[in-house]
Amino acid sequence: MxxxxxxxxxxxxxxxxxxxxxxxxxxxxxxxxxxxxxxxxxxxxxxxxxxxxxxxxxxxxxxxxxxxxxxxxxxxxxxxxxxxxxxxxxxxxxxxxxxxxxxxxxxxxxxxxxxxxxxxxxxxxxxxxxxxxxxxxxxxxxLNTLSLSSDKTSVFVGPGRNWGEVYSFLAPHGQYALGGRIQQVGVPGLLLGGGLNFFSNRYGFAMDNILSYECVLANGHVVIVTADNKYRDLFWALHGGSSNFCIVTKFELKTYFIPKMWGGLGTFVGQPNFDLFYSFITNFTNSAYVDKGAGLVSLINFAPGQPDLGIHCAGHEGDDPDPAIFNEFKKLAFNDDSIFGMMTDTAELPKILGRVIVGQRHVFRVQSSIASVDALKIVHETFYGLTYSKLVQNVPSVTSCAVAIQGVPVTLLEKGASNGVGGNTFGINQTQNYFWYNIYCTWADAVDDSAINAWVKEVGADLSAKFRQAGLTGNGGREFLYLNDAQGDQDCFAGYGPNELTMMKKVRDKYDPRGIFGVNGLSKGGFKF
CATH class of the missing domain: 3.30.43.10 (Uridine Diphospho-n-acetylenolpyruvylglucosamine Reductase, domain 2)
Incomplete structure (x- = not known):
C-alpha cells in the first residue's frame, strides 16, 4: 500500500x-x-x-x-x-x-x-x-450483462445494452421486460428517467418494474439497492431521479410471459384523417382502462418535399389478431406502406420503429397538457405554422421534424404506487389523463445547430403558453416535463411534486455529501436538481 x-x-x-x-x-x-x-x-x-x-x-x-x-x-x-x-x-x-x-x-x-x-x-x-x-x-x-433468472421472473441487464438487444435475448424464452419502443434506445437512461412502453398501461413505467440496482456510490463503494434493504430510500430516488445519486452498473427487471403481440406502424395524409386521428388519440387515452393491454404513440411529421404526415405506432399484448380497442383507428385511410398485424415475437416492433427514426443530428424538447382534442389542435396549428413560417427558410439541411404524442392515462400513473416503496418520484396529479409531447428534429449540417435549436425552443414555448392560457396545463399548474424527452435547458424537476423533490435532495445529500454527481460536481451532464 x-x-x-x-x-x-x-x-x-x-x-x-x-x-x-x-x-x-x-x-x-x-x-x-x-x-x-x-x-x-x-x-x-x-x-x-x-x-x-x-x-x-x-x-x-x-x-x-x-x-x-x-x-x-x-x-x-x-x-x-x-x-x-x-x-x-x-x-x-x-x-x-x-x-x-x-x-x-x-x-x-x-x-x-x-x-x-x-x-x-x-x-x-x-x-x-x-x-x-x-x-x-x-x-x-x-458492462453488458444479459442474464435471465433460473425461474424466468427477472432479467439482469447491464448499462451497456440497448433495448433491441434485451428484447432479442428474451424473445426465444417467450419473456418480455418493460423498456424502450425503439431498438436503439439505451437501457440506463430510459430506466433512470421513467420509461414508456407499449404495455405501460398494464405494467406502469419501465422504472416501476425494476427489482434491484447495482450501484457505485460517490465514494467508490459498490452496493446492491432494493426496496427492502438499507438502501430503500435510494431505491425510491432512482425511480425517476436520473443520474443524481450514483452510477448504476446493473439492473434487475421483472419479466412477463408475453410470447406474442399485435402491432405495427401506419401513415396517412389529409386533414380529414388528422381530425379522426386526434379524436382517436384522445378517446384512446381517456378510456385506456377498457383494454390495459393496448399501447399507442402517435406523431405528426414534416419532411421537405413531402405532404404533412400522420404516423401511428400501436401495440397490443397477446395473440388477438384484431383488438377491438383499435376499431376507431381503422377508420383512418392509411397509406399502402402501413404495416399492422401479429408480430413474430416482441422484438419485431422495436426493429420496425428503429428503421423509421433515422438521421445524423437530433434534438428533443418536451411539453405536456391535459389529454383533449383542443390540446392536439393547438399542437397541430403551432407545429405546422412555425414549420412553414420559420423552419423551412432558416434550416436548409433539415431532414424531418415531428411531434410525438404520448397518452399518459391515470391507469399508467397509478401503477407507480405498487413498486414497493410508495410510488416513484414524479409526484404527478393522478386524477387527470395527460398528453406528453416530444418535439423532435433531425438535420445534417452543424451550421444549422443554432437555428434548429432556437426553432424547437420556440415551438415548445408557444405550446406551453397556449396550454396555460386555455387551462390545459394540468398537474396543478406545474407543467410536467418528462426528462427522457427533454432539451438540455429545460428544468424538468420543477414539474415534480415538491415533497418528492425535497426527499430526493435529502437522498442525494446522504449518499453524495460532496456533490460529485451534483450540478457543480465532477460528474458532468444529465438533468440535475
Missing part, C-alpha cells in the same frame, strides 16, 4: 505542481490514502486535472483506459453515440469491465479533481450530457 501511495502522490504532485493543497477524505480513509486536490491556474484550464486523472487511472486500470489515436477511443467517443451533436473528444476514455473498476474510476477522478462524463447506450441527444471535451469519459459498453 505504501508504494501505491507514493506512486499516486507523485502523479498528483506532478500534475499539480503549480499549486497544491492536501486534505483528508472521510470517504477514502478506509483505503489508507490521503485525497489530494489542487488549485488550477487559469492558464491550464482543465488540462492539468484531466491529465492527472487519466494518468492515474491508466496506472490503476491500464487495460481499461484508452487514449486519443486508438480505435477504441474513437469508437467510444463518437460511434457509440446516436446523434453526432453529442460527439466529444475527452482526455481519455475509460471502459470499465466491472462495477469495482467503476469505483476505481470515481476514486481517480476525485483524487485529481477530474471532470468525467458517463455514457450508457448513447441515445441521449443533448450535447454535453453523456460526453466531455476534457477529463474522462466513462464508456459503459463492457
Amino acid at each position: 505504501r508504494s501505491l501511495h507514493h506512486l499516486v502522490t507523485l502523479v498528483v504532485l506532478l500534475a499539480a505542481s503549480v499549486s497544491t493543497a492536501v486534505k483528508s477524505s472521510d470517504d477514502l480513509r478506509g483505503s489508507g490514502i490521503t485525497q489530494l486536490t489542487y488549485t488550477k491556474q487559469a492558464v491550464f484550464g482543465a488540462t492539468v486535472s484531466s491529465w492527472c486523472g487519466c494518468t492515474l487511472l491508466s496506472m490503476l486500470a491500464f487495460r481499461e483506459v484508452y487514449w486519443p489515436g486508438s480505435n477504441t477511443y474513437q469508437v467510444e467517443s463518437t460511434t457509440k453515440y446516436w446523434s453526432t451533436t453529442t460527439w466529444n473528444l475527452p482526455q481519455c476514455v475509460f471502459v470499465p469491465q466491472t462495477a469495482k473498476s467503476v469505483g476505481v474510476g470515481i476514486w481517480a477522478a476525485r483524487l485529481c479533481s477530474t471532470d468525467f462524463a458517463i455514457r450508457g447506450g448513447g441515445h441521449m441527444p443533448v450535447p454535453g450530457f453523456t460526453g466531455t471535451k476534457t477529463g474522462i469519459l466513462f464508456g459503459l459498453s463492457a
Whole structure:
C-alpha cells in the first residue's frame, strides 16, 4: 500500500505542481490514502486535472483506459453515440469491465479533481450530457450483462445494452421486460428517467418494474439497492431521479410471459384523417382502462418535399389478431406502406420503429397538457405554422421534424404506487389523463445547430403558453416535463411534486455529501436538481 501511495502522490504532485493543497477524505480513509486536490491556474484550464486523472487511472486500470489515436477511443467517443451533436473528444476514455473498476474510476477522478462524463447506450441527444471535451469519459459498453433468472421472473441487464438487444435475448424464452419502443434506445437512461412502453398501461413505467440496482456510490463503494434493504430510500430516488445519486452498473427487471403481440406502424395524409386521428388519440387515452393491454404513440411529421404526415405506432399484448380497442383507428385511410398485424415475437416492433427514426443530428424538447382534442389542435396549428413560417427558410439541411404524442392515462400513473416503496418520484396529479409531447428534429449540417435549436425552443414555448392560457396545463399548474424527452435547458424537476423533490435532495445529500454527481460536481451532464 505504501508504494501505491507514493506512486499516486507523485502523479498528483506532478500534475499539480503549480499549486497544491492536501486534505483528508472521510470517504477514502478506509483505503489508507490521503485525497489530494489542487488549485488550477487559469492558464491550464482543465488540462492539468484531466491529465492527472487519466494518468492515474491508466496506472490503476491500464487495460481499461484508452487514449486519443486508438480505435477504441474513437469508437467510444463518437460511434457509440446516436446523434453526432453529442460527439466529444475527452482526455481519455475509460471502459470499465466491472462495477469495482467503476469505483476505481470515481476514486481517480476525485483524487485529481477530474471532470468525467458517463455514457450508457448513447441515445441521449443533448450535447454535453453523456460526453466531455476534457477529463474522462466513462464508456459503459463492457458492462453488458444479459442474464435471465433460473425461474424466468427477472432479467439482469447491464448499462451497456440497448433495448433491441434485451428484447432479442428474451424473445426465444417467450419473456418480455418493460423498456424502450425503439431498438436503439439505451437501457440506463430510459430506466433512470421513467420509461414508456407499449404495455405501460398494464405494467406502469419501465422504472416501476425494476427489482434491484447495482450501484457505485460517490465514494467508490459498490452496493446492491432494493426496496427492502438499507438502501430503500435510494431505491425510491432512482425511480425517476436520473443520474443524481450514483452510477448504476446493473439492473434487475421483472419479466412477463408475453410470447406474442399485435402491432405495427401506419401513415396517412389529409386533414380529414388528422381530425379522426386526434379524436382517436384522445378517446384512446381517456378510456385506456377498457383494454390495459393496448399501447399507442402517435406523431405528426414534416419532411421537405413531402405532404404533412400522420404516423401511428400501436401495440397490443397477446395473440388477438384484431383488438377491438383499435376499431376507431381503422377508420383512418392509411397509406399502402402501413404495416399492422401479429408480430413474430416482441422484438419485431422495436426493429420496425428503429428503421423509421433515422438521421445524423437530433434534438428533443418536451411539453405536456391535459389529454383533449383542443390540446392536439393547438399542437397541430403551432407545429405546422412555425414549420412553414420559420423552419423551412432558416434550416436548409433539415431532414424531418415531428411531434410525438404520448397518452399518459391515470391507469399508467397509478401503477407507480405498487413498486414497493410508495410510488416513484414524479409526484404527478393522478386524477387527470395527460398528453406528453416530444418535439423532435433531425438535420445534417452543424451550421444549422443554432437555428434548429432556437426553432424547437420556440415551438415548445408557444405550446406551453397556449396550454396555460386555455387551462390545459394540468398537474396543478406545474407543467410536467418528462426528462427522457427533454432539451438540455429545460428544468424538468420543477414539474415534480415538491415533497418528492425535497426527499430526493435529502437522498442525494446522504449518499453524495460532496456533490460529485451534483450540478457543480465532477460528474458532468444529465438533468440535475
